Amino acid sequence: xxxxxxxxxxxxxxxxxxxxxxxxxxxxxxxxxxxxxxxxxxxxxxxxxxxxxxxxxxxxxxxxxxxxxxxxxxxxxxxxxxxxxxxxxxxxxxxxxxxxxxxxxxxxxxxxxxxxxxxxxxxxxxxxxxxxxxxxxxxxxxxxxxxxxxxxxxxxxxxxxxxxxxxxxxxxx
Amino acid sequence: xxxxxxxxxxxxxxxxxxxxxxxxxxxxxxxxxxxxxxxxxxxxxxxxxxxxxxxxxxxxxxxxxxxxxxxxxxxxxxxxxxxxxxxxxxxxxxxxxxxxxxxxxxxxxxxxxxxxxxxxxxxxxxxxxxxxxxxxxxxxxxxxxxxxxxxxxxxxxxxxxxxxxxxxxxxxxxxxxxxxxxxxxxxxxxxxxxxxxxxxxxxxxxxxxxxxxxxxxxxxxxxxxxxxxxxxxxxxxxxxxxxxxxxxxxxxxxxxxxxxxxxxxxxxxxxxxxxxxxxxxxxxxxxxxxxxxxxxxxxxxxxxxxxxxxxxxxxxxxxxxxxxxxxxxxxxxxxxxxxxxxxxxxxxxxxx
Numbered sequence: 440x441x442x443x444x445x446x447x448x449x450x451x452x453x454x455x456x457x458x459x460x461x462x463x464x465x466x467x468x469x470x471x472x473x474x475x476x477x478x479x480x481x482x483x484x485x486x487x488x489x490x491x492x493x494x495x496x497x498x499x500x501x502x503x504x505x506x507x508x509x510x511x512x513x514x515x516x517x518x519x520x521x522x523x524x525x526x527x528x529x530x531x532x533x534x535x536x537x538x539x540x541x542x543x544x545x546x547x548x549x550x551x552x553x554x555x556x557x558x559x560x561x562x563x564x565x566x567x568x569x570x571x572x573x574x575x576x577x578x579x580x581x582x583x584x585x586x587x588x589x590x591x592x593x594x595x596x597x598x599x600x601x602x603x604x605x606x607x608x609x610x611x612x
Numbered sequence: 613x614x615x616x617x618x619x620x621x622x623x624x625x626x627x628x629x630x631x632x633x634x635x636x637x638x639x640x641x642x643x644x645x646x647x648x649x650x651x652x653x654x655x656x657x658x659x660x661x662x663x664x665x666x667x668x669x670x671x672x673x674x675x676x677x678x679x680x681x682x683x684x685x686x687x688x689x690x691x692x693x694x695x696x697x698x699x700x701x702x703x704x705x706x707x708x709x710x711x712x713x714x715x716x717x718x719x720x721x722x723x724x725x726x727x728x729x730x731x732x733x734x735x736x737x738x739x740x741x742x743x744x745x746x747x748x749x750x751x752x753x754x755x756x757x758x759x760x761x762x763x764x765x766x767x768x769x770x771x772x773x774x775x776x777x778x779x780x781x782x783x784x785x786x787x788x789x790x791x792x793x794x795x796x797x798x799x800x801x802x803x804x805x806x807x808x809x810x811x812x813x814x815x816x817x818x819x820x821x822x823x824x825x826x827x828x829x830x831x832x833x834x835x836x837x838x839x840x841x842x843x844x845x846x847x848x849x850x851x852x853x854x855x856x857x858x859x860x861x862x863x864x865x866x867x868x869x870x871x872x873x874x875x876x877x878x879x880x881x882x883x884x885x886x887x888x889x890x891x892x893x894x895x896x897x898x899x900x901x902x903x904x905x906x907x908x909x910x911x912x913x914x915x916x917x918x919x920x921x922x923x924x925x926x927x928x929x930x931x932x933x934x935x936x937x938x939x940x941x942x943x944x945x946x947x948x949x950x951x952x953x954x955x956x957x958x959x960x961x962x963x964x
Contacts, residue, residue: 529929563929565867565895587796587823587841588868588895588931589685589780592633592651593701593733593751596682 444508446539451515492560494524497531500559504551505610507544507603512610518548523571531556532567540576549585550594551607618964619921621899621947625670625958627658634950636686636934642693645673646948648956649684653677655698655708657721658956668946670958676721678706686736690760691743696721701733705748707764724764729756729771736781740789745769747791749779755793755803757811770811774801783827783836790814790854792836794824800838802854814854819846828874830904831888835859835915839872845892847904849913859914862902867895867931875937876944877903878961887915889961891947893932899923899949901961921961927951 498521502514513519516538523534533552537545549568556566569582584590594600605611632651639646646658659673678684682701689696698706705727713719730750737748739760746758746766755772777796784791791803791811800817822841829836836848836856847860869892877889887904901921907914926932930952938946947959 583796583822588870589733589735590751590778592683596701 445542445544446508449506449509449511449516449538451509451511452517453515492526492531492564494521494526497521497524497526497533497556500555501533501552503610504548504555505607506538507547507551507607510610513548513552519552529563530565530567531560532569534569534571536571536574540574542575545570545575545581546584547603547607549581550591550600551604553585553591554595554604555608617919617921619901619961620964621901621921621923621926621959621961623957624668624946624960625658625660625956627656627670627672627956627958628954629656629672629675630654630954630956632683632954633952634933634954634956635683637936637948637950637956638687638689638696639936639938639940639948640689640693641691641939645693646670646956646958647687647689647696648950649687649698650954651683652954653680653682653684653700655684655687655696655721656956660958668958668960674721676708678708679723680704680706682733685734688737688739688746690739691741695724695764697737697739697746699734699737699748703730703732703734703750703752704728705730705734705737705746707766709764725766727758727766729768730754735779738782738784740784740791741787742789745784745789747782747784747793749782749793751778753777753779753795755779755782755791755801757791757803769805772803772811772813774803774813774816775799780824781826783829786829786831786833788833792827792829794827794838796823798822798824798840800824800827800836800848802856804854815856817848817856817858819858820844823868825869825894826871828872828890830874831876835874835887835904837872837874837890839869839892839894841868843867843869843894845869845872845890847890847915847917849915851913857913860917862890862892862900862917864900864919865892865894865896865898869894870932871934871936873936873947875939875947878945889920889937891935891937893926893935893949895931897925897927897930897932897951899926899932899935899947899959901947923959926957926959927953927955 504513525532568585630650634650637648649655655676657674660670680700686699696708707725709724710718731752733751749755757770758766775795779795781794802815820840826839843865845862848856849859873891885906890902893899903920904915932951934950
């Protein structure tokens with residue numbers, strides 16, 4: 440990771456009150472990729488509930504991810520917000536807004552969002568993570584990287600990168 | 613909707629065992645073996661045979677731990693069926709042969725050679741039709757061509773740096789020494805050997821709007837099918853020596869198409885204009901099969917195509933990473949798929 444900080448003076452917003460979602464989805468699991476109990480029963484779709492997941496629940500999962508460069512969460516920096524989450528039939532699309540158009544941390548932020556959601560959501564959800572249109576100078580290149588399944592899989596086999604992602608997820612930035 | 617289609621895909625086998633997503637599968641062209649590889653870093657070999665009552669049974673024959681340090685992304689058999697190549701995210705290619713034990717019976721699969729050179733993850737590996745050449749490609753944007761020599765020696769014949777981004781797949785022409793590669797740069801490139809000089813890129817096919825994930829030549833070698841992140845399968849017709857034109861765009865897939873395979877189809881009917889069947893699969897979890905034939909009536913060079921089978925949720929909610937027709941005589945109606953659920957499944961196409 441280069442020593443250059445892309446946005447030395449981000450605008451920090453106050454976090455809103457925790458959403459009132461009654462259902463809690465599990466967060467940081469130990470296993471990086473495989474959700475052990477689900478793995479041993481690949482054909483079983485035994486999510487306890489088949490209720491619809493809403494924007495607030497997804498937002499609750501990603502709001503506390505830390506920005507890689509600052510001791511602030513993605514919510515505080517207005518990088519993610521509930522209205523920027525689109526949910527459809529077995530699919531979730533998260534749009535996030537980098538703090539500056541030349542943000543080189545965008546792929547790392549996008550990857551952190553993906554890892555958090557993969558670990559927390561039922562496997563039936565297809566995830567699309569994109570930057571807010573117009574918010575980044577290399578929008579298409581960033582989006583392509585973030586949604587290339589093979590690149591993501593290879594990235595998550597890179598121990599240094601995985602550690603950086605974990606730091607964003609746990610706040611040890 | 614599916615009831616309208618003339619063929620169905622019925623399940624023949626569900627093969628578990630991989631502990632992580634199953635990326636790729638390859639049918640041995642000479643023996644009754646199906647190989648699969650996985651993010652769990654292993655290769656599994658399944659045998660198949662008919663029992664007394666005409667049912668085809670599949671069973672695990674061997675699990676090769678490989679020793680690759682990361683995901684095994686792709687496997688390929690040599691035309692003789694005696695050698696297996698593995699491509700790994702650890703950037704290396706493994707060459708595997710089955711040792712004979714003291715009684716001359718086939719024993720363990722051993723690593724006969726390790727091909728190093730790629731700088732980043734290796735994505736695909738393929739043997740040419742004669743088995744004398746091996747091609748590999750990587751996120752390092754290169755395609756390597758290796759000459760297969762006796763004693764599992766491999767000599768690098770060329771490093772082709774024509775793509776501007778990761779190279780996702782390589783596929784050899786069924787009869788000629790022409791190599792095709794598909795890339796994250798949205799293009800397909802074709803390469804041939806200049807006897808006086810080196811391997812070079814003789815054509816670049818543009819048209820896809822996103823990454824090209826998979827390539828498959830038609831059995832007669834006149835067409836090339838490509839599967840892309842843009843949710844389409846394109847069919848390219850060879851019009852000149854190295855001149856290709858896109859003649860069909862197959863739509864309907866709802867997410868990235870990760871794999872395409874062109875089989876001979878139900879060519880037991882002696883139909884000269886039949887081009888075979890294209891099977892596709894990807895992120896929407898659906899296997900689709902199209903039947904193609906030459907269009908003799910029209911002046912246009914566009915083949916006739918119709919969707920003949922559709923199998924939703926072949927691996928449940930999971931992505932399908934690979935779909936491959938069996939190349940062996942007598943088994944042309946078999947189709948294998950591998951998915952993010954770690955499963956390898958075998959299907960038979962039959963009349964509804």
